Amino acid sequence: MEKDQLLTRRRALLTGAAALGAAGVAAALAPGTGNRAAPPPAAGPRAARRPLKPSEYRLSPLTGYGPPRSATGRTPVRGEPLLRVSGRGRTMVLTFDDGPDPRYTPHILDTLARYEVRAMFFVCGEMVTANRDLLARMADEGHVVGNHTWTHPLLTRLSRRRIRTEMERTCDIIEKTYGERPEWFRAPYGAWNRAAFRLGAELGMEPLAWTVDTLDWTTPGTATIVDRVEDGAAPGVVVLSHDAGGDRSQSVRALRRYLPELLDSGYHVTVPRRQHL
Structure with a gap:
């Protein structure tokens, strides 16, 4: 008698477990979720979305910049290179080339931090x-780091193998120091060729x-x-300045002046973010 009762209880437990398992599979394969399990229900009513503060808006990256990656991830x-960014509102991007330089880059980072802006x-x-700490700081403060080659050569005069070496070595050290491989590159002197585009891709x-x-390298x-900068300001504009490669004290002082003026004029200075499929 006791043995029959144990068998009956065991059958009941197995039946319940099977029912729960079937329900879980049905939820995981429900339409619109693919093969992923449906997210757990929210705990309590959904909180109303509060408006972003100005600093939070400045720090939010652009979305929808350029065509997304293909489905294959390539x-x-x-x-030809991309010249501007797309986004809502009066958005601009500030870029600095040739660094990092311990004489000028920290001052630029200080100004960006003061106004809670990323570049x-x-x-x-x-x-x-020689300046890995500055790249680590860029990572900590949310700036985007791109590839500007290893020695800043004129790519149009290099062999395909040399271009790859210049770009690949820089990708490797950025990943090791910044924490991620770069998703953007810029040819020195703005001199692009087919090999640079293909190798970059x-x-x-x-x-x-x-x-x-800005032609700041001419120290005007x-x-x-x-x-x-102020004359060229417009939605989607990408501004070129330098934080190394010569005396960049004028670039440092100029940023301190035009950045707050751009923000007061309603521009949102931020960084682009690529879309991944």
Whole structure:
């Protein structure tokens, strides 16, 4: 008698477990969820979405920039670099090339931090080797780091193998120091060729040029750099400046002047984010 009761209880437990398992499988394969399990229900009523503060909006990256990656995950091979970004509102991107340089990059990072703004830094691998702490700071503060080759050569005069070496070595040191491989690259001097576009795509990077060139490398004066940025300001604009490669004290002072003015004028200075499928 006791044995029959144990068998009956065992059958009941197995029947219940089978029912629960069937329900779980049905939920996991429900339409619209693919092969992933449905998310757990929210605990309690959904809280109302509060409006973003100005600083939070400035720190939010752009979305919808450029065509998304293909379904295979391969980066498209372009015939020309991207010149501007797309996004809602008056959005702009500030970019700084040739660094990092311990004389100027920290001051630029300090100004960006003061206004809670993120920017892009296209770094040279040989500069990173002696200034890894600055790349680590860029990562901590949410800036985007791009590939500007190892030694800043004119790519149009190099062999395909040499271009790959310049770009690949820089990708490797960025990943080791910054924590991620770069998704953007910029040719030194803005000199692109077919090999650079193809190799950049093979390394998973999109080519980004600029819309407004401050020509700060010519040291035209702080006021001139400020005027060039403010005159060229418009939705989607990408501004080119430098934080290394020479005396960049004018670039540092100019950023301190034009950044708060752009923000007060209603511009949202942020960084692009690629869409991944």
